[in-house]
Amino acid sequence: MRRHLLLAAVVLALASPALASSTIVLVNNNAPGVGLNDPTPVAPVGGNPGTTLGQQRLNVFQRAADLWAAELDSPITITVLASMEPLACTATTATLGSAGARFIFSDFGSVSSFYPGAEFPNVWYGSALASRRAGVDILSLIPAAPAGTPPNTDIRARFNSEIGKPGCLTGSFWYYGLDTNAPAGQNNLLVVLLHEIAHGLGFQQFSNISSGAQIAGLGDIYAQHLLDTSIGRTWNQMTDAQRAASAINSRNLVWDGITVGSDLPSVMTRGRPLMRVNPPAGIAGNYDLGTASFGPALNGSGVSGGVVLGLDAANAAGPSTTDGCTALTNAAAVIGKIALLDRGTCGFIVKVKNAQDAGAIAVLIADNVAGSPPAGLGGADPTIVIPSGRITQPVGNLVKANLAGGVNVTMLLDLAKYSAADDAGRPFVYNPNPTIAGSSISHWDTAATPNLLMEPNINTDLTLKVKPPDDLTLSLLRDIGWYADADDDGLADNLDACDASDLRGTIYIDGVNTAIANLMFSNGCTMADEIANAGAAAGNHGQFVSAVSALGNSWKGDIITNQEHAVLVKTAAHSSIGH
Amino acid sequence: MRTTGIVAAVALTLMAAGAYAQQGGNSKRPNQVPDKGIDDAQAAPGQARKEPGDRVVTQVPSAVTANGVNLAELDETFDEAIVVTINPDGTRTYTEVKGLEAGESVVKAATPPAPAAPVLEEK
DSSP: OOOOOOOOOHHHTSSOOOOSSSOEEEEOOOOOGGGGGGGBOOOOOOTTSSHHHHHHHHHHHHHHHHHHHHHHHHHHHHOOOOOOOOOOOOOSSSEEEEESSSEEESSSSSSSSSSOOOSTEEEEHHHHHHHHHHTTTTGGGGGGOTTTSSSOOOOEEETTTTSSSSSTTTTEEOOOOOOSOOOTEEEEEHHHHHHHHHHHOOOOOOOOOTTTEEEEEOTTTTTEEETTTTEEEGGGSSSSSHHHHTTTOOOOOOEEHHHHHHHHHSSOOEEEEEEEEESOOOOOOEEEEEEBSOOOOSSSEEEEEEEEEEOOBBTTTBBSSSOOOSSSSSSHHHHHHHEEEEEOSSOOHHHHHHHHHHHHHHEEEEEESBBBBBOOOOOOOOOOOSSSSEHHHHHHHHHHHHHHGGGGGEEEEEEEETTTTTTTTTTTBOOOOOOOOTTTSSSSSSSSSSSOTTSSSOTTOSOOSSSTTOOOOOHHHHHHHOOTTTOOOSSGGGOOOOTTTTOEEEEEETTTEEEEEOOTTTTTTTTHHHHHHHHHHHHHHHHHHHHHHHHHOOOOOOOBBBHHHHHHHHHHSSSTTTT | OHHHHHHHHHHHHHHHOOOOOOOOOOOOOOOGGGGOOOOHHHTTTTTTOOTTTOOOOGGGOOOEESSSSSEEEOOGSSSEEEEEEEOTTTTTEEEEEEHHHHHHHHEEEEEEOOOOSSOSSSO
């Protein structure tokens, strides 16, 4: 037989019209009267028509689910155990919520040859993705949850119901609109949900980043694409010790997935903030620079100059003579130069303003604690008109050690490099040193410009778009195995000769049900597709009937009976196709 | 959809399918960069930051089905929990931690809101 057939039973299981996307169902885990069922009357807001607090919350959860469902193709329903409940908070700090996969699987097969199953052996997948690739709800392999406990779901999402109430981010409420128009000071629930649900869909790794230990000694599909460029290994190829070291090998851990790599140029802008040491040759090179929220932004040409250590009095305002917390005492040396100051004690804007007043053309602030990459400089002062940036403590020490011989640097945006990617165009994964347990590894580097949904911060300029040219989240999900499959027949679009297949269980011709089983071939086309294609190619009705007859002849024997062939030809003849 | 009958059917189907398939001027502003504030500056240099919620991967319940499928159930320490702090100047600092318990630790450890003076080093 020249073509491999899918079992008819599977076609029947897929008996739905061609649909791009998937379905994400919320399982409301709140008791009556609270959380997602809170009956408190509210006014509709931001396109959210709900008139009770619970309904508005549910609407936001469902919108987040729908936005993701629209981007991910899967015939298997994705389930989210959802709730809003009191979580930890104070007047100024609060847990907004959490989410993640509840069950993981490895070494699973698939329901048919059209579904790829696990791409790699010995690699964990979250259940939603595993089901998508297996072609069945893989949670079926798990015993049902005991009575009285929440049902098994792919994802768990718990969010804080108390936000904005007294003592819980007092006055800073959730915004329940379905847009990005949250008033200043409010927390956009929809954006936070998009971010957290993405973790549950696979934007997360499962090992312990302190020890490098894995669950049952197996890697995971996210870690499969974490490449440490220092040693040329992915996380799944490393020992535990190597993984732990890689977790803090800042700016040397990249995502090596091909979809992200190809999409990155359309999403991420060029311009990586750097301090470029010119002479002396011994330390010449590029060093990461944290940018400032005040003063002029860096540009491609940058600002160049000799570096001079700024000196000030050691006093109550700042105990060090290099902290720049009071007026610089060596203005004659600083004027026209780039002042180097140490972090500590007073605000960054105080330091930079003092250096500016002394005549500096720019300011470098060296960190006073170990850690990398260098964070930014916070603060606001419209009177500051010189650029500034932050370097790590070791780099600061390196510069200081060479000042006697003269150090000349350029502070610039290197437009040859993407804002948060290596020279090969692979985005940096967030891995600061020291680690930040929940933020490290499962996010993009915070230097990415524009801001990305899956940075560890919920930035106010985020949109609700998750794919290029706005974002790289969907690209990453593609890389881990959420392949595009517009007709949900299991075969990836790039392998599918018919990516909008007619997947009805029986063959219809011009709306007439022939009652003949509609099987799918290995190229992704069903029998109905081939008949439809014949109709599209036919110049007239006679040609269409002849084409159907020819197809039927090619199927006779293994696929259809002589009687079924006759039914096909008769139905085609009675159709209006070609007239 | 998840009935006992389908559980059996799925297991058989997956077994038949095999263990797995082989197949082939845009500087960013630091409000986007987490920075813990003046406490960071006062930490001892090189001191490892204590992080709550490190995962205990050895305690994750896992099993292997008869047809070779590995499965494991993750507790909430594997969830990504997001914690926000509103700084005195109104800006926000986000921290993601592993699970709600870790989030609670972060919230409890957070310093109370600072008075207008002294000025914090990082905003």
